[in-house]
Amino acid sequence: MPTPPPLPSDGAPAPMPAPQPAPALSAAPSAAPAAPAAPAAGGRPIVELRGVSLVYPTADRPVTALSDVALTIAKGDFVSLIGPSGCGKTTLLRVIADLERPTAGHIAVEGMTPEQARLKRLYGYVFQAPALYPWRTVERNVMLPLEIMGLPAAERRTRAREQLERVGLSGFERKFPWQLSGGMQQRVSIARALALQPDLLLMDEPFGALDEITRDHLNLHLTQLWRATGKTCVFVTHSIAEAVFLSTRIVVMSPRPGRILDVIDCDLPRERTLDIRETPAFAAIAHRVRQGLKEGHSYDD
Amino acid sequence: MSDAYGTSLRTAADWGLVLLAAIALAALALPLGARDGAPVGWFAEPLAPLFLAGVVLAVVGGRTAPSPRKGAWVELAAVALAWLLPMHLMDRGIDLSAGWGLWLFLVAATLLLWRVLGVLAALPGWTRSVLVPGLFGLGLLAGWEVLVRGFGVPAILLPAPSRIAAALAANAPVLWDDFRQTVLTSVVRGYLMGCGAGFAVAILADRVPFLARGLLPLGNLASAIPVVGVAPIMVMWFGFDWPSKAAVIVVMTFFPMLINTLAGLGSAERIQLDLMRCYAAGYGRTLVKLRLPNALPFLFNGLKINSTLALIGAIVAEFFGTPVVGMGFRISTEVARMNLDIVWATIAVAALTGSGFYGGLALLERLTTGWHPSMRGR
Numbered sequence: 001m002p003t004p005p006p007l008p009s010d011g012a013p014a015p016m017p018a019p020q021p022a023p024a025l026s027a028a029p030s031a032a033p034a035a036p037a038a039p040a041a042g043g044r045p046i047v048e049l050r051g052v053s054l055v056y057p058t059a060d061r062p063v064t065a066l067s068d069v070a071l072t073i074a075k076g077d078f079v080s081l082i083g084p085s086g087c088g089k090t091t092l093l094r095v096i097a098d099l100e101r102p103t104a105g106h107i108a109v110e111g112m113t114p115e116q117a118r119l120k121r122l123y124g125y126v127f128q129a130p131a132l133y134p135w136r137t138v139e140r141n142v143m144l145p146l147e148i149m150g151l152p153a154a155e156r157r158t159r160a161r162e163q164l165e166r167v168g169l170s171g172f173e174r175k176f177p178w179q180l181s182g183g184m185q186q187r188v189s190i191a192r193a194l195a196l197q198p199d200l201l202l203m204d205e206p207f208g209a210l211d212e213i214t215r216d217h218l219n220l221h222l223t224q225l226w227r228a229t230g231k232t233c234v235f236v237t238h239s240i241a242e243a244v245f246l247s248t249r250i251v252v253m254s255p256r257p258g259r260i261l262d263v264i265d266c267d268l269p270r271e272r273t274l275d276i277r278e279t280p281a282f283a284a285i286a287h288r289v290r291q292g293l294k295e296g297h298s299y300d301d
Numbered sequence: 302m303s304d305a306y307g308t309s310l311r312t313a314a315d316w317g318l319v320l321l322a323a324i325a326l327a328a329l330a331l332p333l334g335a336r337d338g339a340p341v342g343w344f345a346e347p348l349a350p351l352f353l354a355g356v357v358l359a360v361v362g363g364r365t366a367p368s369p370r371k372g373a374w375v376e377l378a379a380v381a382l383a384w385l386l387p388m389h390l391m392d393r394g395i396d397l398s399a400g401w402g403l404w405l406f407l408v409a410a411t412l413l414l415w416r417v418l419g420v421l422a423a424l425p426g427w428t429r430s431v432l433v434p435g436l437f438g439l440g441l442l443a444g445w446e447v448l449v450r451g452f453g454v455p456a457i458l459l460p461a462p463s464r465i466a467a468a469l470a471a472n473a474p475v476l477w478d479d480f481r482q483t484v485l486t487s488v489v490r491g492y493l494m495g496c497g498a499g500f501a502v503a504i505l506a507d508r509v510p511f512l513a514r515g516l517l518p519l520g521n522l523a524s525a526i527p528v529v530g531v532a533p534i535m536v537m538w539f540g541f542d543w544p545s546k547a548a549v550i551v552v553m554t555f556f557p558m559l560i561n562t563l564a565g566l567g568s569a570e571r572i573q574l575d576l577m578r579c580y581a582a583g584y585g586r587t588l589v590k591l592r593l594p595n596a597l598p599f600l601f602n603g604l605k606i607n608s609t610l611a612l613i614g615a616i617v618a619e620f621f622g623t624p625v626v627g628m629g630f631r632i633s634t635e636v637a638r639m640n641l642d643i644v645w646a647t648i649a650v651a652a653l654t655g656s657g658f659y660g661g662l663a664l665l666e667r668l669t670t671g672w673h674p675s676m677r678g679r
Contacts, residue, residue, distance in 0.1 A: 098578075127575070131572045131575075133595075134673070135595075144580075
């Protein structure tokens, strides 16, 4: 029998801080585009971007996916990136995750380059699709990153069970992904990202392909999860309601070229239920986001 | 089939059965065959009416059986009885080639088998997956046997299955030696080398892109090379024994395996690759954890194609030089000596070997890639 496994040294570089206090209830005016957005009150920055641009060379002319993006994300924040398709919100997330390399600018994740952060497995990434491996059971899908990290089998199993329980999928360990509904599959993929025990969770429209009822359910689940774990989340969405419901800050982006239009503090209480969507405060923030998005649209035809 | 549906089908006028009965009645008016040039009628042979009565009884029994399924079994007995009649008549020394009454009767029996198989194929489980194909094959063999013997086809053109089986039994030691030489020595070694090399080079070509660019057009060329062109060259290079056969098999199997492996390695989705990148998995980890499992259906495709190619390659290559043993050698020498039943016995061994080889791979595929959409729910 192997001895109890030691905790991986590279998994969590710093002990998890206590959950952050709610951001100050200041109706902070939105930062002007291209100016570094100040972090929410309290948390130390976990992601910093300054002057980040990404230009893809294409056959006819270069396409600017990101233009001079500056953003600071504080520890414990839930930041949503919202905007119409083609505004670079997914690209921005992929740049943070080192899945794309910017052509200009500076990025720091936990004070490191994105590549170093990726190699140290400091973040969990949830894709638009569950991207589960069909030849692995649910449990073995969740254990996949742990296998790659080289954790011992007993530890992998414990962590997988723990995370599946956290997303409400206990009892489905031996099922295959294609035996599960779309919403359940996406929950497995969240459990898989959480199994790495990252401080930073990057989510790219994880519920985009789901129906509204399942989506509401998973949103509630996610906000509870976020509150319980104190993780920092960066969440890409094109749903205003989803962004306002989940976030502490909402980054409004606009296309051609992809840039940040506005950063809106979402100062609803941290503890949220679906009913909060009926309150005037919620409506006011949603209105501001909508205004911001409209502004972005006035630039194009 | 629901009971209500089955019942209504069985109580309504069954025009198929009416047609069948009409054919059988017409058959009664025509002779069964001839003895010494004189036609023999249905009631001139002592046992023929008994067969006829047995068949009629079985069909009636089948129609009145409590369920279509049980009825099908009884009707199957009628079909078997009908097909035994020509065997009996041939034993009695009757020439069947002019027995149009008998042939018409057998046409009716075949139509009845058609109906029986239709019922059995609708049933779930082993009847559908094992019994129906088995009965189909048995029916083909019976038809082959009766037609060849009834019309007196010369064995040099087409021997009856019973003759092939007899040749198989009589020459079993020789055929076993051929099998050992061709299959257990040449094919197994050549197949392992060809598929192994194709797989290894595919991994290399995946790592070194220019290799893939350079090799794939060659693969198209190689697939167009006729085996009869390569075989004599390989015999000159590697001698008469198994290495030359293995070399021909390697030439034939290398590129299908290479192309299939490359296609499989390229089939991983972007999002799955991104996932591995997020986990800081290197090339090797990504290969083992993602790309190879994902490529399994493609790998099996290559292995299955090659299983038949390898056998063909070895047999053809033996035509161009071999020690005095081997399936290809046997075919070429026995054809020259007009021993066509041994040739057919060798062909039967080759066909059975090829099907077994392919079936084993298909079974292995089902066990290892049950997750793939094309395999689910089977």
